Amino acid sequence: MARRSILAITAAASILLSAAARACPSLIEGVAADRIEALSRGVNADGWIADPQSAPPRSLLLELRKAGMAHIRLPVHADDVMPRFATTADRDQRLHTLDGALKTLLALGYAVSVDLHSGKRFNALHKDDPPGAMQEMRDAWTGLARVMQRYPADRVFAELLNEPEVDAAQWQNEVEELAVFVRRLLPQTTLITGPVNWQRADALPGFKPLDDPNVVYAIHVYDPMAFTHQAHWDPSEPLQDIIGLPYPIRADDPQVQRLREQLGALNKRKALAILDRAIPDRGIDKWLQPAAAWQQRYSRPLIINEFGVLKAGAPRDSRLRWLAAVTAYARQHCWGWTHWELSQGFGLADAITGKAEPDVLKALFGPR
Known part of the structure; x- marks a missing residue:
């Protein structure tokens, strides 16, 4: 019964996603249409790989899949999977957890992007010792790829590095080299990458697309910060x-x-x-216009794979209004989106019930 239910949920969601892809035929060149579909609606599941006890409840994942979510972004923190910063046993444990998460999510019908998520120690190394940082990224991706190779390349994607904290010229050279390295490990996998400066939309015009056609480009949206990060957790x-x-x-x-x-x-x-x-x-359209212009110039697929509002201080109606504006812009421009995040400070799940907040889902999905 459970398997039939999952299959029915997957089929219904696929119909919605296929309709979206048909509306955007000119923007999926270089990346297969079914992969663009898979990235069209998603949510980040931060913390799962760092701590298996924080894995989201299966009931919540099923609920979101039924609602139309197609994609889970799994942050894997760089400091946890790089030899310089973690023991062999710790790295193996993280990769084992990743393997289990991929099994769970693929069985539920999700596509997954594995995100090498930069951390404090790696960021310091990246600035101070670029060659050393490149070696750590290669080592991390060698381990991640061993796990990902077990799964279909059209369902599991590789995000090369989240929010690189170096200057644009350094990252441009590094990402071109890193993409070639990861492509040898994962020949058919869609890669995901983006610019520096927290992957803001206004940083994208300075970022040159890779020669590799099988790449989706990712930006993050948290503007205006005064609104999205009000009641910030850091007392300083x-x-x-x-x-x-x-x-x-x-x-x-x-x-x-x-x-x-x-x-x-x-x-x-x-x-x-x-x-x-x-x-x-300025309004969401003004914040995101640089990315729209970049896409018009290069005709490459885009995803907003981080955006959200910290719930602690934002008026609820305003939070819903902002979320709806971001995803409406994404739909208008045929971009995918991945909400930050699932169950924590920005989460779309209610802290008491553990279930998705219906009005948040309505704001994200828009008219159905």
Whole structure:
């Protein structure tokens, strides 16, 4: 019974995704249409590989698959799978966990992108010793590829490095070399990569597409930060002092005016400066326009594989409005999207029930 249910869910979701791909025929050259479909709607499952106990409940994964999610992005933290930073036993444990996660997700009908997610120690190495960092990336991908080779290349994808923290010229040279290396390990696998500067849309125009045609390009969207990262978890971060900021951000909004007055009265000058720089908000279309122009120039497939709003301080209706605006823009431009993230501070699951929040799913999926 369970297997029949999963098959029915997969078939229904595939019909929705196929319709989306037919609407975007000119933007899937170089990457097979079924892979573009698979990346059209997804969510990040951060923490799973670092700690198997944090694996999302099967019931939640089934619920999301039934709702139309097709893709799970699995961050694998670089510091956990690189020989310089982790023991052989620890690396083997992470790869074993990855293998189990892939089995689970593929059985539920998901496609998966394995994301080499940069960490603090690797980022420092990347800046101070680029050749050493390149060797660590090769070693990490050698181990990851051994696991990924066991699974269909049209369902499991390889994200070369999340948010490289080096300058654009260095990363351009490195990613071209790294892509060739990973391509030898995974000849048929779709690769995913993106620019520097937190993979912002406005960094994409400075990034040259790879010669490899089987690549999807990824950007991240968290603008305006004053809104998406308000009530920040770090007490040293001025964004922690911004709470209740609505979206869109307008100078004449009484809620914005009250917040400005409160920050001024508390002498929170840094937070007030961040807020003032965000007024008025440019709008999602303006934030993402550089990526749209890049795609028009190069005709390469794009995905927004990180975007979200920290739930702690954002008004709920504003959070839903922002999420809906991002995915509406993605659909309009035939981009995939992958929400950050599943069950943590930005999560689409309710912390009490463990189930997906229906109004969040409605905002993400748009008109059905």
